[in-house]
Each structure stands twice: as C-alpha cells, then as structure tokens.
Amino acid sequence: MRYAVLFFAFGVWLLQQQSVLPNFAWSGLTLLLAGILLLPRSTLLQRQAYPALLATFACTFGFFYAAFFAQQRLSDTLPAEWQGKDIQIIGVVAKLPSQHEHGLRFVFDVEQVLTPNAIVPPHILLASYDGIREEPLDIHAGERWRLTVRLKQPHGSSNPHDFDFEAWMLENKLRANGYIHRKQDNVRLDALVQSPDYYIQNLREKVREHIQKRLNPFLNQRHPLRIPHTASGKEVLQSAEASVIEKNNYVGVLTALAIGDQAGIPAAQWQVFTRTGVNHLMSISGLHITMLSGLAFAASYWLWRRSARLTRALPARKAAALIGLLVALGYALLAGYGVPAQRTVYMLATIATVLWLSRTVAPSQILAAALLVVLLLDPWAVLSPGFWLSFGAVALIFYVTAHRLRPPHWLVTYGRVQWAMSIGLIPPLLAMFQQVSLVSPIANAFAIPLVSFVVVPLTLLGAVLPFDWPLWLAHQAMGVCINLLEWLNSLPEVVWTQHAPPTWSIAIGMFGVLWMLLPRGFPARWLGLLALLPMFLVLPAVPPEGTLHLVIFDVGQGLAVAAQTHNHALLYDTGPNFNSEANSGNRILIPALRGMGISQLDGLILTHDDNDHTGGALSILQGLPVGWLSSSLAANHPLLQHASNTQRCMDGQTWEWDGVHFEVLHPTAESYAAEKIRDNNRGCVLKISTGKNSILLAADIEKESEWRLLKQHEEKLPATLLVVPHHGSKTSSVNAFVAAIHPRYAVFTVGYRNRFGHPNKEVVERYLAVDSELLRSDRDGAILVEMDAQNISVERYRRTHTRYWHQDIAGGT
Incomplete structure (x- = not known):
C-alpha cells in the first residue's frame, strides 16, 4: 500500500509538470491495467511481475486522476471578452477578508450573475479600494453582497525562480480576480448566510476581532498612541512612532496561531522568523494541532476512565481518540484547513481508526494514508513548498524515532528530532528557497516548546474566555521568544544563501541525509556528509569570455x-x-x-x-x-x-x-x-x-x-x-x-x-x-x-x- 501511494503521488506530480493536458483517450489504458490487476495473480501474472505492474498502475492512475480534476477546474473560466467590463453579481464573502494598504482582499463565491450574457467563474478573488471621498465598504466573512466588479483572467509574472501566481489561483479554485467598481449599488443583502463553511469563516473573523480588542488596550497603555481600526480589524499605525509599536506588537502572531491568518504579521517580524528558521511555528502547524489533540486525548482519557457508566458504554481509549480527533479537526478548520493542517488531521484520523479497531499500524502506513487523502482531495498540493516540507519533516521524525529496540530518554529523542530536522531539510530548502538558517537548531530548541506549549494554549484560551489575562500572558511569552530570536538574528552570517542546486544534487543530498540519520551502529555514517557537497560545490555555468x-x-x-x-x-x-x-x-x-x-x-x-x-x-x-x-x-x-x-x-x-x-x-x-x-x-x-x-x-x-x-x-x-x-x-x-x-x-x-x-x-x-x-x-x-x-x-x-x-x-x- 505504501509504495502504491508513493507511485500515485508521483503520477500526480508528473501531471503538474505538463504544458498541456493529456488526451483522455489514453485513460483507456488505465482501465485496462485496472482490469488486469483485478484478475487473480496466478492466472496471468507471476508474483515477481506484480509489484512493477502495481506501481505502473498507481502512477498512471495518479496522472489521469489529476488530469481529470484539472480539466474540470479549467472549464470554469472568465471569457476574454468580459475582462475589464462592469459585471453585477450576487454572492457570499467566502473567506476571511485580509487588509491591504488601500482596502480589503477576499474570496467571493458567485451565486448569481445579474449582467445579461456575462459568464463569471463560481469562485473569484476580489479587492476593494477605499476612495478618498467615499466610505470604505464594511465587508465581513459569510455576508451576501450585490457587487459591481471588473475582472480579468489569472495572470502572473513568469521569471526564473519566481512564484507562480496562476498555479496558486488554480489550487485555490480561483478562476478570475479583480476589484469592486465603486458604485452606489454595492449593497449587503444578508448579514450571515446559513452554511457551515461561511459560519466557520465568520467565527474566524470574530476570533480575530476578539484578540485585537482584548490586546489593544494593553498595548495602548504601554505605548500611548491611538491605533485606529479598519473594518477588517487590522491595526493601521499612523505615526512616526509606529515602528516602535510594531516591533513590540505581536497581535498578528497570536492571530496567526489562533486562526491561521498571517496577514497581520509585519514584514520585519517575518524576516526574523525566516532568518532564524522558525517561520513554520508562526502558523497553525501540524505540531500545534497534534499537541492540542494530545492534550484533549489525555484529559478525556483520564476523566472517562473514572466513570464506570461511561466506560461500560464506550471504552476510554476509543472515547479519548474520538475527542482528540474532533479537537484536531475543529482547530484545523479554525486555521483555514491548509495542507499542514489537513495532513495532521488525516494522520490523527488514521491513528484514531487504529485505536478503534484495536490494530497496530506502522508509522509509514499512517503517513501514506495521509498523503493519499491529501492528494485525492487536492492534486495541486504537490505544487506547494509547504506540502514537501510538511510531509518531509514528519517522514524524517518517523525515520529517526520509529522501530527502535530500546526507546531513549525523551530529551534524547527531542535532540535527535531537532538534529534530523536541521540536517534533513537542507536539500529541499536549498531547492525551493536557496537559503538555510544556520541558527535554526538553536532557535527551534527553545521556540518549539515555548510556542507550542505556552503561547498556543494561552492564545486559544484567550480566544474563548472573556478574560484578558490569557492573551496578555501569551503576548508576553511571545515577546520573550521574539526577543531571543532577534538576538540570534543579530549575529553575523545567520543565513546561508546560494545558487539553486542542480536537481540531481538534491536527490544525492537526500540520500546522504538518510544515510547520516541511520541508527547508531551502522558503519561509515559520516559518508552521508559527502553526498551533501555537490549541492554547494556544483555552481551554475557562467558565460564564457566574450559572451x-x-x-x-x-x-x-x-x-x-x-x-x-x-x-x-x-x-x-x-x-x-x-x-x-x-x-x-x-x-x-x-x-x-x-x-x-x-x-x-x-x-x-x-x-x-x-x-x-x-x-x-x-x-x-x-x-x-x-x-x-x-x-x-x-x-x-x-x-x-x-x-x-x-x-x-x-x-x-x-x-x-x-x-x-x-x-x-x-x-x-x-x-x-x-x-x-x-x-x-x-x-x-x-x-x-x-x-x-x-x-x-x-x-x-x-x-x-x-x-x-x-x-x-x-x-x-x-x-x-x-x-x-x-x-x-x-x-x-x-x-x-x-x-x-x-x-x-x-x-x-x-x-x-x-x-x-x-x-x-x-x-x-x-x-x-x-x-x-x-x-x-x-x-x-x-x-x-x-x-x-x-x-x-x-x-x-x-x-x-x-x-x-x-x-x-x-x-x-
């Protein structure tokens, strides 16, 4: 099953590298292979040939599975003749609006097109721009609006080592983007549309506003400068002293940890997180979800087993597994349900299923199940750096901790995991970003426990309780963490930056990493270090003399x-x-x-x-x-x-x-x-x-x-x-x-x-x-x-x- 999933994933990835979609007549080959595999092995196939055929089928199926969904999604398009024209539509604000410098940006689900003959995709990305003489539109998640918009087809810049905006739009089901044309007929029709998706988005916005409302008086008291609010709730600092407040304002970070909205984190703080290698912690990562789910599992298991009546109705382990999974799912939905959150929920769901069935499953099977579900639901996930870093990090953790004959002390395990993350993520980080933080092991050593076990729980408590002190403590703890990170960032040469390594050197480098991380006792593990050298030493070709x-x-x-x-x-x-x-x-x-x-x-x-x-x-x-x-x-x-x-x-x-x-x-x-x-x-x-x-x-x-x-x-x-x-x-x-x-x-x-x-x-x-x-x-x-x-x-x-x-x-x- 594990190898079949890997080849399925390879097929999905292969489709995303194509310049054109395949002719679906070739899908008949897939059906033929499927039919062969359904036959008993003994009639047509020798046992030795079966794994190769299974791998071929899994890869082919993944390729055409992704192609089918790509064809469906591309069919939702804005006709070229309707680009830049006024179109009146009715729909719902589908995601949490984010603030940009001159207004708001949000996803809009189109329910009805009022302009005759106009064709608009069902999901679009809109921006509002606040006019000098006009009141800004007060737009919130889950509201139904009638808007006049001007749209265009997705188009991004195309350069070496560039972000692919059009791929991002496709993955997020957004087939057009544009802006609200400021006319008097832009009106709110319903305050909140009754739908679970829209309710969750509206809840996320209320949590964001709650955090900001609770923390801003505290920040104003420490820094007596008035901070006006916009419709979306994001602070707009309008003073020469704004940089001082921004430096000591971690509301954006706490908001990101509570609901996954990273728009409020200032660029200066993001730079510190990136250069010290802890940026993965400043969002709702798999680590945070697992930690919260584990706490829920432990607490419910401890309480459930103390009730004979509840235990007779349902064993404590099964009840705790279900409660832990529901907590993880709820937190992931609050976070916006990104790829890291999805991967974690699917892994925890697999573990919960194993506990319910009283079976034992290898960690690699759990990871494979999560990989399969992620790609079945989102074939474009392979285009995201977060996909590779997320699954790669978990795979490394399993690689250095699973199947050990004598589990070491938890502190030793923690150190081993940190070492695996530090050395194991070098190849993908160089491949995708051409840089690696040299202080990442030190930064993560204190940032992971501080953020995961102190800041996140306090932030979530503060988000649901009508008290200021949990958020105040979370803000203080985050301040301690960022101050330490800023000290690390001030050290000379904290980031290694270089050219993009050749693809073959990345593959060799990953093999070297796996060799170095073999259990103690394997001979010549140090040779794995040599496999990393081509990534650094093989330089891009420079023009010859006179060229x-x-x-x-x-x-x-x-x-x-x-x-x-x-x-x-x-x-x-x-x-x-x-x-x-x-x-x-x-x-x-x-x-x-x-x-x-x-x-x-x-x-x-x-x-x-x-x-x-x-x-x-x-x-x-x-x-x-x-x-x-x-x-x-x-x-x-x-x-x-x-x-x-x-x-x-x-x-x-x-x-x-x-x-x-x-x-x-x-x-x-x-x-x-x-x-x-x-x-x-x-x-x-x-x-x-x-x-x-x-x-x-x-x-x-x-x-x-x-x-x-x-x-x-x-x-x-x-x-x-x-x-x-x-x-x-x-x-x-x-x-x-x-x-x-x-x-x-x-x-x-x-x-x-x-x-x-x-x-x-x-x-x-x-x-x-x-x-x-x-x-x-x-x-x-x-x-x-x-x-x-x-x-x-x-x-x-x-x-x-x-x-x-x-x-x-x-x-x-």
Whole structure:
C-alpha cells in the first residue's frame, strides 16, 4: 500500500509538470491495467511481475486522476471578452477578508450573475479600494453582497525562480480576480448566510476581532498612541512612532496561531522568523494541532476512565481518540484547513481508526494514508513548498524515532528530532528557497516548546474566555521568544544563501541525509556528509569570455534587466514597487539573481526617477553587495544614501568586462543643469556589444531624446536586440529612430492589461515595418538572451517553462 501511494503521488506530480493536458483517450489504458490487476495473480501474472505492474498502475492512475480534476477546474473560466467590463453579481464573502494598504482582499463565491450574457467563474478573488471621498465598504466573512466588479483572467509574472501566481489561483479554485467598481449599488443583502463553511469563516473573523480588542488596550497603555481600526480589524499605525509599536506588537502572531491568518504579521517580524528558521511555528502547524489533540486525548482519557457508566458504554481509549480527533479537526478548520493542517488531521484520523479497531499500524502506513487523502482531495498540493516540507519533516521524525529496540530518554529523542530536522531539510530548502538558517537548531530548541506549549494554549484560551489575562500572558511569552530570536538574528552570517542546486544534487543530498540519520551502529555514517557537497560545490555555468547572458525580467509594467559576463554582473533598473512590503527587488529580482548564482552586483544603473524603474532598488541595495550605483537621480535622492559609490550616468562613459563592451549613450552632462527636462528624457541609455551583435537598452526616453541620439550617435544605434523605449508608448519610437536601430528583436516590457494601453498599436506597426520580431513580457515572460561575437539566442521563459494552467495570451491584448 505504501509504495502504491508513493507511485500515485508521483503520477500526480508528473501531471503538474505538463504544458498541456493529456488526451483522455489514453485513460483507456488505465482501465485496462485496472482490469488486469483485478484478475487473480496466478492466472496471468507471476508474483515477481506484480509489484512493477502495481506501481505502473498507481502512477498512471495518479496522472489521469489529476488530469481529470484539472480539466474540470479549467472549464470554469472568465471569457476574454468580459475582462475589464462592469459585471453585477450576487454572492457570499467566502473567506476571511485580509487588509491591504488601500482596502480589503477576499474570496467571493458567485451565486448569481445579474449582467445579461456575462459568464463569471463560481469562485473569484476580489479587492476593494477605499476612495478618498467615499466610505470604505464594511465587508465581513459569510455576508451576501450585490457587487459591481471588473475582472480579468489569472495572470502572473513568469521569471526564473519566481512564484507562480496562476498555479496558486488554480489550487485555490480561483478562476478570475479583480476589484469592486465603486458604485452606489454595492449593497449587503444578508448579514450571515446559513452554511457551515461561511459560519466557520465568520467565527474566524470574530476570533480575530476578539484578540485585537482584548490586546489593544494593553498595548495602548504601554505605548500611548491611538491605533485606529479598519473594518477588517487590522491595526493601521499612523505615526512616526509606529515602528516602535510594531516591533513590540505581536497581535498578528497570536492571530496567526489562533486562526491561521498571517496577514497581520509585519514584514520585519517575518524576516526574523525566516532568518532564524522558525517561520513554520508562526502558523497553525501540524505540531500545534497534534499537541492540542494530545492534550484533549489525555484529559478525556483520564476523566472517562473514572466513570464506570461511561466506560461500560464506550471504552476510554476509543472515547479519548474520538475527542482528540474532533479537537484536531475543529482547530484545523479554525486555521483555514491548509495542507499542514489537513495532513495532521488525516494522520490523527488514521491513528484514531487504529485505536478503534484495536490494530497496530506502522508509522509509514499512517503517513501514506495521509498523503493519499491529501492528494485525492487536492492534486495541486504537490505544487506547494509547504506540502514537501510538511510531509518531509514528519517522514524524517518517523525515520529517526520509529522501530527502535530500546526507546531513549525523551530529551534524547527531542535532540535527535531537532538534529534530523536541521540536517534533513537542507536539500529541499536549498531547492525551493536557496537559503538555510544556520541558527535554526538553536532557535527551534527553545521556540518549539515555548510556542507550542505556552503561547498556543494561552492564545486559544484567550480566544474563548472573556478574560484578558490569557492573551496578555501569551503576548508576553511571545515577546520573550521574539526577543531571543532577534538576538540570534543579530549575529553575523545567520543565513546561508546560494545558487539553486542542480536537481540531481538534491536527490544525492537526500540520500546522504538518510544515510547520516541511520541508527547508531551502522558503519561509515559520516559518508552521508559527502553526498551533501555537490549541492554547494556544483555552481551554475557562467558565460564564457566574450559572451553575454542577459535577462529581461517580467516585472509587470516596469523594467529590470540583468547582464552577466564571465566575472561580472550588472542590473539595469529594478522594476516597480507593489506595496509597502513587496516590490520587484525582494519578490522577483533577488530570488532570480540568487538562483542564477549572482551573489553580488558589480554595478547598478537606475535610469531615471520613476517607480516602475526604481521601485525595487532599496531591496536590492539592502539585499546584495553593490559595487557602484550610476543614475540620473537628483543628488539629494534618498536612494543614493544607501549606496557607497555613486555617480551620474552620462554620454561617453565606457567600460569593458570580460570581452564585452558597455557604453552609455545618453544623457549628456549638460542636461543635468536643465531644470525643464523631463525625467524620462534624462534616462540612461546603455549599449552592450560583443563582436557583430549588440543590445540597446533605451529606458523611457521620448522623442526629444531619440532625435538627440539620431543627431549625435546615429552610427552607434544599430542593434541586434532593442528594449523598446518607454514600453512602446506613443511618445517614443519615432520612425527615424526605429529605422536607424533596425533591431532583429524588439522587446516590449509591459504589464498585462496595463492601464496605459502599452504598447501603442502605431508603435508596434513601426517595428513590424522593419521586420523586427516582437517580444512582450506580458505574453512571453522573462526574455533570456545568450549573445557572443557571432550568434545570439533568445528564449521566451513563459513558453519554455509553460504549464497547462498558464494563460495563453494570443497577441497579448
């Protein structure tokens, strides 16, 4: 059974790697194999062949099982012609609303579409935006609303080592996203829809509000600063002293531990948790659910066996198992029922069933049963890092604790488990995040018991009792924990970061981990350490001498380009800022650069002062060593204070890196004294050349600057590839400029359905007129270029790494 489940899981995973869904005519093969397996073994099969055929059937069944559900889910789609149009719908707020900077974000179950002929998927993701002159919508979980919305099909950025937003939307049954169009006809129809799912979500919101209501007076007393509340209950700090309160405010953490809502945890605290390796504790993890279920089991078993009447009706062990399972299920539902919570509930359900049937089951069988149920209910779980870390961690615990002839002292077992977690999760963490916390064993040693046995029980008591003291104690205990974590985080080099290891090195590394964790007495366990070395020592290939590797990132409506030679790396612009905690730098560029093996930048060019070009700059300057910063920014610009070596970019600057020539063609030195020049027209234009091939990066320059380049540098303008100026705006790309460059490839860096209408149709026609091959970041994702003196190759990342759920933007409209 265990091996069959593993091969079933492999089949499910294999389906999620496909660019297109399979033809279901092949499902007949699955039925044929099933029929063969139903026959007695002795008639057709020898015993030796049966395991191989069973594995084949399990894998094939998993593959087509996942494909069937994928086909069903993809059938719920928003027609392209209804994107961006006003649609009036009636439905229910299906999940706990979360606060963003300008309003709320929530899942909405569509019950009725009022707009004639409009087709809307049953589950959508909506955002509300608070207008300056309008009262914010007071939206709560479980309410029925009539709303006017504007929707679009799911679409995310596509870059190396990037988060796949479209996969996340598919897994969560969300087939469209958009925003509420603020009109007077947005009205609440019912305060609370009578449904178990909606009732649970409404209960979660009330628990969140209860925790905040109880703790805020305590926090205000310690820090006399008024904290206003929004409709969702999340604190909005509006003072220069806000950072002081935020640092000492752990309400977001307690809320996450009570109901699984992590939106209230500040980014600074998340960074501490991540760098110290305890971020798994700051949500409702399997550890917390198991602990609470175990406490319920022990208490009910102790009480039940003291009643002869109850014991005669039902044995104490069976009653305690049922009560423990119900407590686990209730806590998991309160948490939002994520993959770690599901896995724990299914494992506990298996254990409870074993106790009821008075049978003995191996730990591996329990884990296999949980794995099977998770994938049957959610075939897309294999796309989540939490799935691999969750099941991997439990498997490691069983591996080092089960089937021991003489169980050691519990303290020894605890230390052994900590060692297994520390060494065993290195391969998956490097594969998924390219970083590992070096202080994680120390941090988890005190954080696990403190959070699991003190903070969580007190938080849950405080959530149900009308007293302040349990939450106050939980907040104090969390403060002690975070203070210790901050001290660890302040130590030098607490996190190991590196390139993305090759897949084969991850497999070898896991084998090495399992070898090292064998029971004492096995010979040469230290050899397992050698199997870990390839993950660290096998580096990504760097461009040869005279070769350029260029990545034009898909950052939405903005620009970011990485240029790598044999020994050097340059970043040209840093993309847009998304909100106060997320930007292109920390969400896209740093993970991609790290995965590519670029740990520092020799140079950073910020072409001009515009959010879609400098929005990620601060994260880059704080997250990576930068040799020099060249820009057209004003001398007093705040970003320049974060760089040690700054200069102005200007015409005439040249340098040579590893046989690749770099030259700045614009702006002129005199332009910095002219106050009336627009920032766009002072953008840094860079040409990169090697042999007969060249690339021209034209920033956001407009017609005036293009004519200046035609006048002074016409002979330098021809280029093999051009990043089109100003995203293809009609204010740029005059005919003479396009003709002078005559690019083989013209790249438009544009956001999907951007509000500016870029690229302009007339501009597109100009590049088509000179036979340029057009590439667009919204349609093609990141553009990867490999160029040497003789050849140039161009890869469209979204096409070479496409999955069946990725939206096909025909023409990019």
